[in-house]
Every structure is written in structure tokens, then in C-alpha cells.
Amino acid sequence: DDHERKEVWANIKDALFNEHIDQFRAEFLEMHPYDQARIFEDLDADVRMQIYTYLSPEEVADVMEHIDYEEIEPFFSEMDPRFAAQVFAEMSADDAVDIFNELDKDKVASFLTIMDDEAADEIKDLLHYEEKTAGSIMTTEFVVVRAGMTIKEAMVHLRTEAPDAETIYYTYVIDEDKRLVGVISLRDLIISEEDWLISDVMNERVVSVSVGEDQEEVARMVRDYDFLALPVVDFQDHLLGIITVDDIMDVMEEEASDDYSKLAAISDVDSPDDNAFA
Ligand code: ATP
Ligand code: MG
Structure with a gap:
């Protein structure tokens, strides 16, 4: 509940301020990555940079998978490039590709060179598929x-x-x-x-x-x-x-909003903001 959330929040801030890594990890990793991502969005860049040093690439990857890929660029830019490449390697390949499609080409190329070969190859293969096809949304981690x-x-x-x-x-x-x-x-x-x-x-x-x-x-x-x-x-x-x-x-969410935009264009109505129907 709300009270509990405030308490967790206070503990996390306290741990960060006092640089208590273990306390921070205990509180933060207890949360679902979706909630961790909301905290990330609220914090200042310098605090996030502190957090990157307290978490493993895999733990940060879990958080990044719950941030809207259109808004994620600043997060990767503020990370040490080597660390960022490791985070990409730990992410599910399809999620990494979604993000790569939002970054500029030079940045993508530099991440791919630092990344370990296996992860880089997997992502490179997926980058070839045309947008909005099965290939562009699939992942290669199957059994x-x-x-x-x-x-x-x-x-x-x-x-x-x-x-x-x-x-x-x-x-x-x-x-x-x-x-x-x-x-x-x-x-x-x-x-x-x-x-x-x-x-x-x-x-x-x-x-x-x-x-x-x-x-x-x-x-x-x-x-x-x-x-x-x-x-x-x-x-x-x-x-x-x-x-x-x-x-x-x-995909369903994306297609529904595409359809809505088309409809809005046809009827010559201004596109509503995101909260119009909330
Ligand atoms: P059931 O619904 O029969 O109790 P389940 O709940 O264990 O099975 P479901 O996800 O409902 O599993 O899948 C039903 C069956 O469909 C499983 O036997 C599974 O092997 C099979 N199945 C899964 N994917 C495919 C696919 N792509 N094509 C054909 N069959 C599939
Ligand atoms: Mg079933």
C-alpha cells in the first residue's frame, strides 16, 4: 500500500545517501522490475549513476526492460559504455533490438563492438528484419x-x-x-x-x-x-x-494507436493527448 511504498522509498533514499550498498540492494531488488523502473524514472541522473555501480548488468537489464523504449536513450547514454553494452547483452534480444532501433547508427555500432560476440551476433541478426514483421518482434532465446x-x-x-x-x-x-x-x-x-x-x-x-x-x-x-x-x-x-x-x-497496443491516428486524420480531428480517454 501507499504507506509501505513511502517507507521503502525512504529506506532506499537513506541507503543511497549513506552509500550503504547492501541495504540498497536488499530494498531495491525486493521490488518487481516494473516498480524499480518507475523509481529510476523519478531519480536524478547522478543518483542513477550511483545505482549503476551498485547493481550487476543483469539486474539493470531487468529494469531497462520495463522502461518505454522510446524514452530509454538517456539511461544508456549516462551509463559507462562498457557497462551499457553488458546491460544490452543481458537483455532479451528482442528488447535490445527495439532499443537499438531508437538509437543512432553510430551508437549502435559502438555498443555492438564492445559487446561479447555471441550477444552481438544475436542482436545483429534480429536488426535485419523489416519493421512490423514477425522477424522484428521475435526473440531467439527458445529451447x-x-x-x-x-x-x-x-x-x-x-x-x-x-x-x-x-x-x-x-x-x-x-x-x-x-x-x-x-x-x-x-x-x-x-x-x-x-x-x-x-x-x-x-x-x-x-x-x-x-x-x-x-x-x-x-x-x-x-x-x-x-x-x-x-x-x-x-x-x-x-x-x-x-x-x-x-x-x-x-503489438496490439501499437496497432490500436496507429488505427486511432489514422481515424483521427480522416475525420480531421486533432490527435488527442495520451490521457484523453484515461
Ligand atoms: P491443455 O490446454 O491441452 O491442457 P496446456 O495448458 O498445457 O495444454 P497450452 O498452452 O494450452 O498448454 O497448449 C496446448 C497444447 O498445444 C500443448 O500440448 C502444446 O504442446 C501445444 N502447442 C503449443 N504450441 C503449439 C504450436 N505452435 N502449434 C501446435 N501446438 C502447439
Ligand atoms: Mg491450456
């Missing part, structure tokens, strides 16, 4: 297994991949050529016997979208099929990425 694995082997694999995966709810099955041949939900994995084969339990009729598909169509499919994520494939059915339902919610 795959092979049809010939046992359930036990698949679970062991899933456990090692889980920390970096965008979702672990669906595991996709690919063949030797990386073609998408099946899907299995976490529920299905958990209720299966350890010595069964993935091929016995996987769903072979996989609904997928092609990488060039319009994001509005992708949103419609997620809504109609009720999946938490959809796989994205190229024209030869190679699995390239996944789109999760949280990204779809952003």
Missing part, C-alpha cells in the same frame, strides 16, 4: 530438443537452457536440418514417463508463422489459437525464433 531424445534427456537439457530462455513452457522439436517438426508443452513433459521418446509425445501439427508475416496477423493468430508463444520459421521451415504473448500485447 529445442530432438525427436529421438528421451523425456529424461529432454528435461536435463531444458534445465540447462531454462535460465536464458524467453519461455520454457513450450519446447520445440527440430530435425538434423533445424526444421521444426514438433512441439511439446512443459505440462506434457512433466506428466510423461522418463523413458518415453519425445517423438511419442510431441505434437507434430505445429502452428507457426513465417518470418515476413505482418505483426498484426501474428497477433491475431496468438489470440485465436490461445498459445503462450508461436514459433517463427523461414520458407523452408527452419526454426528462427519465437514470439511470446507479452510481445503480442505490445
Whole structure:
């Protein structure tokens, strides 16, 4: 509640003022990253710069994922470039790409050179896709297994991949050529016997979208099929990425406001400010 929030706020300010790193971390990391991001927006740049030295790149990445990417530029500019590159590397690749699309080209190039190769390559690949296509909103952090694995082997694999995966709810099955041949939900994995084969339990009729598909169509499919994520494939059915339902919610919001702007233009009405319907 409000009283509790004020108390947390006071403790955080106190910790920052007295440079009590442990106290700051204990209070700050207790909060959801969404609430952490609201605090970040309220603070002065010099206080935020102090905070960057108290948090790991991964912890800052969690905060940055909850700041509107159109307003995020100043945050990355005030960070030490090396630290900023590490933060980008820790972010979900699709979120990093959204931000990169807002920054100027020189800045993007310099971040990509400092960043570790694996993270940079992942982001570079995603930067190539045209705006508002499935490719532009997908992420490459998905979990795959092979049809010939046992359930036990698949679970062991899933456990090692889980920390970096965008979702672990669906595991996709690919063949030797990386073609998408099946899907299995976490529920299905958990209720299966350890010595069964993935091929016995996987769903072979996989609904997928092609990488060039319009994001509005992708949103419609997620809504109609009720999946938490959809796989994205190229024209030869190679699995390239996944789109999760949280990204779809952003698309729906974006498309709704695009439609509204068009409508407003047609009827020759001034665009309302953001709060007009609040
Ligand atoms: P259920 O609704 O059947 O109880 P669930 O709640 O565990 O299953 P859902 O998210 O509802 O999981 O997915 C239902 C089924 O759809 C799962 O068996 C899953 O393997 C399968 N599935 C997931 N993604 C796809 C996809 N892209 N194409 C086809 N099937 C899929
Ligand atoms: Mg279900």
C-alpha cells in the first residue's frame, strides 16, 4: 500500500545517501522490475549513476526492460559504455533490438563492438528484419530438443537452457536440418514417463508463422489459437525464433494507436493527448 511504498522509498533514499550498498540492494531488488523502473524514472541522473555501480548488468537489464523504449536513450547514454553494452547483452534480444532501433547508427555500432560476440551476433541478426514483421518482434532465446531424445534427456537439457530462455513452457522439436517438426508443452513433459521418446509425445501439427508475416496477423493468430508463444520459421521451415504473448500485447497496443491516428486524420480531428480517454 501507499504507506509501505513511502517507507521503502525512504529506506532506499537513506541507503543511497549513506552509500550503504547492501541495504540498497536488499530494498531495491525486493521490488518487481516494473516498480524499480518507475523509481529510476523519478531519480536524478547522478543518483542513477550511483545505482549503476551498485547493481550487476543483469539486474539493470531487468529494469531497462520495463522502461518505454522510446524514452530509454538517456539511461544508456549516462551509463559507462562498457557497462551499457553488458546491460544490452543481458537483455532479451528482442528488447535490445527495439532499443537499438531508437538509437543512432553510430551508437549502435559502438555498443555492438564492445559487446561479447555471441550477444552481438544475436542482436545483429534480429536488426535485419523489416519493421512490423514477425522477424522484428521475435526473440531467439527458445529451447529445442530432438525427436529421438528421451523425456529424461529432454528435461536435463531444458534445465540447462531454462535460465536464458524467453519461455520454457513450450519446447520445440527440430530435425538434423533445424526444421521444426514438433512441439511439446512443459505440462506434457512433466506428466510423461522418463523413458518415453519425445517423438511419442510431441505434437507434430505445429502452428507457426513465417518470418515476413505482418505483426498484426501474428497477433491475431496468438489470440485465436490461445498459445503462450508461436514459433517463427523461414520458407523452408527452419526454426528462427519465437514470439511470446507479452510481445503480442505490445503489438496490439501499437496497432490500436496507429488505427486511432489514422481515424483521427480522416475525420480531421486533432490527435488527442495520451490521457484523453484515461
Ligand atoms: P491443455 O490446454 O491441452 O491442457 P496446456 O495448458 O498445457 O495444454 P497450452 O498452452 O494450452 O498448454 O497448449 C496446448 C497444447 O498445444 C500443448 O500440448 C502444446 O504442446 C501445444 N502447442 C503449443 N504450441 C503449439 C504450436 N505452435 N502449434 C501446435 N501446438 C502447439
Ligand atoms: Mg491450456
